[in-house]
Amino acid sequence: MRYLHTAVRVTDLDAALEFYIGKLGLIELKRFNGTKRPCTIVFLAAPGDENAQIEVVWYWDDKERAARGAFSHIAYEVDDLYATCADLMAKGAVIAHPPRDGFMAFVKSNDGISFELFQKGGPRAPAEPWASMPDQADW
Amino acid sequence: MRYLHTAVRVTDLDAALEFYIGKLGLIELKRFNGTKRPCTIVFLAAPGDENAQIEVVWYWDDKERAARGAFSHIAYEVDDLYATCADLMAKGAVIAHPPRDGFMAFVKSNDGISFELFQKGGPRAPAEPWASMPDQADW
Numbered sequence: 310m311r312y313l314h315t316a317v318r319v320t321d322l323d324a325a326l327e328f329y330i331g332k333l334g335l336i337e338l339k340r341f342n343g344t345k346r347p348c349t350i351v352f353l354a355a356p357g358d359e360n361a362q363i364e365v366v367w368y369w370d371d372k373e374r375a376a377r378g379a380f381s382h383i384a385y386e387v388d389d390l391y392a393t394c395a396d397l398m399a400k401g402a403v404i405a406h407p408p409r410d411g412f413m414a415f416v417k418s419n420d421g422i423s424f425e426l427f428q429k430g431g432p433r434a435p436a437e438p439w440a441s442m443p444d445q446a447d448w
Numbered sequence: 449m450r451y452l453h454t455a456v457r458v459t460d461l462d463a464a465l466e467f468y469i470g471k472l473g474l475i476e477l478k479r480f481n482g483t484k485r486p487c488t489i490v491f492l493a494a495p496g497d498e499n500a501q502i503e504v505v506w507y508w509d510d511k512e513r514a515a516r517g518a519f520s521h522i523a524y525e526v527d528d529l530y531a532t533c534a535d536l537m538a539k540g541a542v543i544a545h546p547p548r549d550g551f552m553a554f555v556k557s558n559d560g561i562s563f564e565l566f567q568k569g570g571p572r573a574p575a576e577p578w579a580s581m582p583d584q585a586d587w
Binding site: 317325327329331332333335355356363379402416418419421422 | 459474496518532535
């Protein structure tokens with residue numbers, strides 16, 4: 310299990326990057342556009358410390374953007390995502406977003422902090438019971 | 449500059465650790481009690497990935513606890529805290545909590561995310577203009 314990033318949602322991407330890069334001194338590692346809910350996602354890190362990242366998410370839709378708080382989630386990579394989710398479920402945790410795509414899941418703490426879990430090495434073949442399991446909570 | 453931790457405030461420490469340790473599989477690295485605003489602070493990390501930590505803060509006072517949201521801040525260590533804060537100020541950033549103690553400062557992004565900055569190697573001698581500078585914002 311390895312820490313990946315803490316994600317924040319921002320209301321103004323240019324102003325956000327002016328702070329994170331221009332003031333705080335982080336560097337941009339990569340960026341891409343989300344498709345389901347159109348957004349721009351930028352990954353940042355301190356120079357020389359690229360393994361611990363900040364994910365900055367900026368939604369293109371004004372309503373979507375305004376509805377989101379500034380903190381989003383904390384992400385970890387795990388060796389076996391299906392086994393981790395099965396273990397979490399057995400222990401009574403809420404799998405807010407099951408790993409339907411074989412790659413990504415969300416689980417929530419009792420205080421409502423969202424943890425994103427990624428399959429190390431990339432997506433696996435979709436498998437039951439996850440592939441047909443609906444979301445259990447907001448994530 | 450190096451990533452240290454993401455901090456969350458919890459309403460029930462036992463229930464929180466039952467999730468973070470008992471369900472998610474993180475391990476406890478250290479804990480101590482805060483004094484100014486009495487609280488218990490526990491540092492957690494994934495086994496083998498101890499450099500990227502989660503700080504869990506639990507206030508003893510019911511009112512203090514209830515008034516706090518679940519997300520708190522993201523922390524980095526810097527080589528020269530005074531130089532970093534001077535640079536941030538020169539660039540127009542809000543030094544919410546100046547490094548009066550020579551060790552710790554808080555700066556806020558335009559979206560209200562708090563970043564904690566620590567002096568690498570431990571506290572330095574208090575120095576102006578920081579030693580007498582009041583807080584500039586909540587942090």
